[in-house]
Amino acid sequence: MSLQDISAASSSSAPPEDSTAPATPAAVEAAKVPLGRQMMAVPGLLPGLTIITLLVVWELVTSIFPIPSFILPAPTRIGGAIDAVPADRWFDHVWATLRVAMIGYVISICIALPVAIALTRSKVVSACLYPLLVVIQSTPVVAIAPIIIVILGSGDAPRVTITFLITFFPLVVSMTTGMMATPRELIELSQSLKAPPWREFTQIRIPYAIPYIFSGLKISITLAVIGAVVAEFVASSQGLGFFIQFSTSNFKLPQAWLGLGFLVLMSLTLFNLVVLVQRIFFPWSMPKDER
Amino acid sequence: MSLQDISAASSSSAPPEDSTAPATPAAVEAAKVPLGRQMMAVPGLLPGLTIITLLVVWELVTSIFPIPSFILPAPTRIGGAIDAVPADRWFDHVWATLRVAMIGYVISICIALPVAIALTRSKVVSACLYPLLVVIQSTPVVAIAPIIIVILGSGDAPRVTITFLITFFPLVVSMTTGMMATPRELIELSQSLKAPPWREFTQIRIPYAIPYIFSGLKISITLAVIGAVVAEFVASSQGLGFFIQFSTSNFKLPQAWLGLGFLVLMSLTLFNLVVLVQRIFFPWSMPKDER
Amino acid sequence: LDQVTFQLDWLPGGDKSPIYVCIEQGFCEEAGIEVTIEQGRGSSEAVTKLATGISDIGTAGLGALMAATITEDVPVTAVMSYFNQGPHAFYTLEGNGIATVEDVRGMTIATSPFTSSNVYLPLVLADLGMTEEDIVLNKMDPGALGPTLMTGQADAIIAWVVDITRYTTQAEEAGKDIVVIPWSTAGLELYSASVVANDTFLAERPDVARRFLEAYQRSIVFASENPSEAAEAVVSVVPELDLAAIEGGVNDAMLLVFNEVTEADGLGAFEAGRLAATWERVAAAQGFDVDALDPETIVDRSFLPTN
Amino acid sequence: MPNNAAIAFENVGQVFATDTGPLEALRGVSTSIARHQFVAVLGPSGCGKSTLLRLTSGLLKPTSGSVKVFDLEVTDPRDDVGIVFQKPTLLPWANTIDNVLFPLKHRGGFVAKDDRQRAHDLVKMVGLEGFETRLPNELSGGMQQRVGIARALLMDPDILLMDEPFSALDALTREEMGFELLRIWQERPKTVLFITHSISEAVLLADRVIVMTDRPGAILEDLKVPLDRPRTVETTTSKVMHEFAGYLRSLLLKRAA
Amino acid sequence: MPNNAAIAFENVGQVFATDTGPLEALRGVSTSIARHQFVAVLGPSGCGKSTLLRLTSGLLKPTSGSVKVFDLEVTDPRDDVGIVFQKPTLLPWANTIDNVLFPLKHRGGFVAKDDRQRAHDLVKMVGLEGFETRLPNELSGGMQQRVGIARALLMDPDILLMDEPFSALDALTREEMGFELLRIWQERPKTVLFITHSISEAVLLADRVIVMTDRPGAILEDLKVPLDRPRTVETTTSKVMHEFAGYLRSLLLKRAA
């Protein structure tokens, strides 16, 4: 998994230059300024370069200006903090966060889908359920954390629940929007076949909603990581979120920043995985030049 | 603004019963079980009933089971806490949160739109920018709060920034997805007219993306409130978030719950406003029976 | 072995060293107790967890317990004092022109939003004839306090004396010198962090509670005498921590445990006068009726080891 | 209504409610179509032909009157009806074969090897051999339309509703497809409601031609086609056909007067 | 190529790359269309007519050969070209008038009262009076197509590319629209490339008829229409027209052999 797949998350309307492909005028114009496009050809080059550039600028800024390391440590100094903690502890923290994020995310998807279907199917259900969803979404997790902990104890359960609560709403909203945006013709095609109603969802509305669903999945995967981290702030003794908070409160900032780095890397990787899943399983749902 | 507008956020595929409207068979079936649908006719009835039911159940549960009030106070007890704080203080807190949430949200929209356009227009920009966006999105705000505060001081600025950071990504992702999902025919129609390229966005891609954009706006408006609350946890001495945390840390729990109630009410209202804006300005972007 | 869940009121650090000493030095085991540590996120959260029985015994601010008792009547009782002075202090830099608490008049002070120090601040100021109007108070994330002080955005910050070593290290990096002005120097006398326990635990397993407190007290003494070994005990459980920093933290914390008050009343004691004074301060600060609670009802001295 | 009517319209009216006011699309349509009859519908653009077809399919309920299929009031789509929509209405994510097989999959039937073979045969019949695995957006307009035709034929429905199915086809393909349709209809008799703008096509294929008036659509004339079966390429040049087509043309032109 | 050629194809070939392999749509198409000429294109479904039109419009670049418009290689859409797409391609959120006015708005022209008047006239011309404020999904198939025609005519382009513009219309409307098109073409001469499946329509309207072979599309015959201008309703029944149409028909049928 590398950074190249990020680019798949977006594209221009112009197809790539390919001697046998239909080229639109936009592509022809692009041929005049080919540097960027040539670089696109090497997978991961551009995103990689961007991040490297950022790190270099950061290093330079911190070495030229007298920025104290407790405000913004230099990347090299952050990198040096890797020794501060044994490798297996790093692994434990990463794994704890990843585990909670993934379990919460998967549960969220599994519940969001039927809920979105119910909301799409019935206006009555929708009228009853939507306000509750907004209520849940707008309740700050930190405020109800004590209840969650008291009810669910102190294993993974409260953290998974918090992650679930944070990722759920965006998924439901995008799934519902997508299913409701299905063109009337396709719905009528389904109705005219007098199929069992749930097939209208599995074979028409859900496939049609795939771009919407993946838009929600992309938003939610980063929220899942955030959710796990927030949960660790609130209740945990391991995980990257705990580690960052812990390091910060002990004034060990390079180490906290390194934790942040791992976190960001985890998010990027998971995000790219979602993009990859879309590309592999639903190529038709992406612009043609992205498959 | 009442709750009825929530229902507009979703619908069944069946049109409402209207003697002059084309009725699909689904509508005919619904006529056999009309109670729910009859209730739909009274605006706000169903969402209101749902919330009232919830409160009643909550009251009953807390009075029947011996749930300590420091875990879950009864609604009546929470309501009683209204006197704990003078009305103008309540107003100050609500206004502080509302202000930050709204400013952050509006800035977020204003920046997300051009960014989404840039991501849609150019694959190179997209390859460079997307990883940065994911990095920003996946950085827990709490972890970088010190930098934000040191850089931005202690006015509204850091809080607005935090709100912005939290709401930005969902907006960009949904806007970009929508603009990229625009059918090729419509893009070609635009290209064939040889219009200035930005009009492809203003007159084709953005109108087409309206359902996606509103999906993002709905997700982000609740996130904006959450963002303002989180920001108040990090840097503030007023606002509902501050109030809740403050009350909790002083063990004034009914008062904290009441703050939570105001927060939820604010979220619901703002969410419904977004739905209302869509219904008034972009009726064609909603299912026909919802206009 | 008897199982006991020990509730911290915050993340591990030097000031939390006794429980780690208890485990690592085998004091708890010798007392026939196996301890599980439950980490905390503030005194209120710790009290809630103790009240619901998630944990049996732990540390929490006495002020928080008082507030919780008067508002919610939580089934939690204080059994031993830990910090017999308020840990609250102003931190400022050499050259900022602040030498005593009185000097903060007109200064910009940064504090974190939810620290219990904020509650006592008006009292300290009032003792000196000031109100919060006389200073500029900025509330911000605790992590931002140090940077704000070092960059000159605040003239002083409010923090606990257990953090002297940490802030000193940070100031050194910025080439500055820290000055710490504890509020106790301005006459704020109170118990703060204390050992508190779930009432059911105390009622059903009083013997375990007693044995635990004895082992815990032994650990405190050990930590104050052997700060570096105490720090090692913490770090061996929490390797993310830095030995030198923790040792500093242990030393800083022990100033609040062993001092002239300890000499007068003994380790872990709740002296009636000081307890009443603490309640008066809490009541005044949070707007409670002083008569609404007899502070004696929230303490139970019967579990204290007789030494 | 006679018992052997496959489709019966009784005083059917349809008024659409729109944001900009009501629109009367159909008014007082009464007729019935016998089992296994092939009926063509001709009429000016916008006169309500597609609306009539949607009413028959059960996708739309008439605002007045009633529509019966096999003596049962239509309240719901039925599973013995196959529809070719005016727009191709293909699933954009499915290739040709999958689009043709879709009714089977959608109704939950198990897609047997046999069905797959039949789908391939139908694709071949509509001249799309070699395009089995292409997506709709890789097909020309006429090719998409033919996929829609193959799809409707897959389930071998009792009633076939076709809305200008051959409109995007060239003359030759159109004729070929017409004869294929007749062949299928003769081999496995079914009731066909066939909307078209081609007078000669209507005459060549149908037993009966219904000519509709301008909006609000009503039945102007309902004529039996005076041609024997089987119809062949020769029929297309026969004098009877020519005359009858001429008469229909004059009917359709008359509305202008 | 002569200097007065409005459109010139030089050995144009088009191969589409698809997931399931390349597909040759056009092969060696060379011809040129003189300024103000009205050229109809006939050919079997899927032979590459729409592709040819898209190449001319600049929406597609040929994989071999070149397409020139007014002696300039086409690399981009031009603003003097109006297109009627095979699908109506209307903006679903805009009503009839706004859809017709869209080219003007989209190019950024100020929509004057005058333009609005012209749009109304065009809507009337295509027979949609009374439907000005309806949304596309409230129009019938043929009505949508007519909106697309009105839209292409609004900018009064030098070159008009029309892809089966009348395919969803009934015979009468079709004829009327054809004559309207001729009238406009005569009043304000323009070069027209007109794809159709109706042989008689091609003959009635065009100066020249290009007949294409089956895929990969190439030019089978390129014929001048032996009919004088102006063409009237009488022309439709003339013997010359009949014979020429018959010849074209035989050409198109021949491919089957």
Ligand SMILES: Nc1ncnc2c1ncn2[C@@H]1O[C@H](COP(=O)(O)OP(=O)(O)OP(=O)(O)O)[C@@H](O)[C@H]1O
């Ligand atoms: N969903 C709808 N909402 C409002 N009006 C509609 C709707 N569907 C059709 N109409 C109107 O009903 C009339 C008949 O439409 P219909 O599609 O049945 O015509 P048609 O005979 O099929 O025309 P064509 O030959 O052009 O396809 C038209 O005037 C159209 O504007």
Ligand SMILES: Nc1ncnc2c1ncn2[C@@H]1O[C@H](COP(=O)(O)OP(=O)(O)OP(=O)(O)O)[C@@H](O)[C@H]1O
């Ligand atoms: N975007 C595309 N990708 C792949 N193949 C395509 C594409 N567009 C067209 N084709 C193929 O090119 C060939 C010609 O298509 P085109 O649309 O030009 O045909 P046409 O002559 O307009 O047919 P019709 O009369 O049916 O509209 C067809 O075989 C089609 O499958």
Ligand SMILES: [Mg+2]
């Ligand atoms: Mg129709």
Ligand SMILES: [Mg+2]
């Ligand atoms: Mg075509």
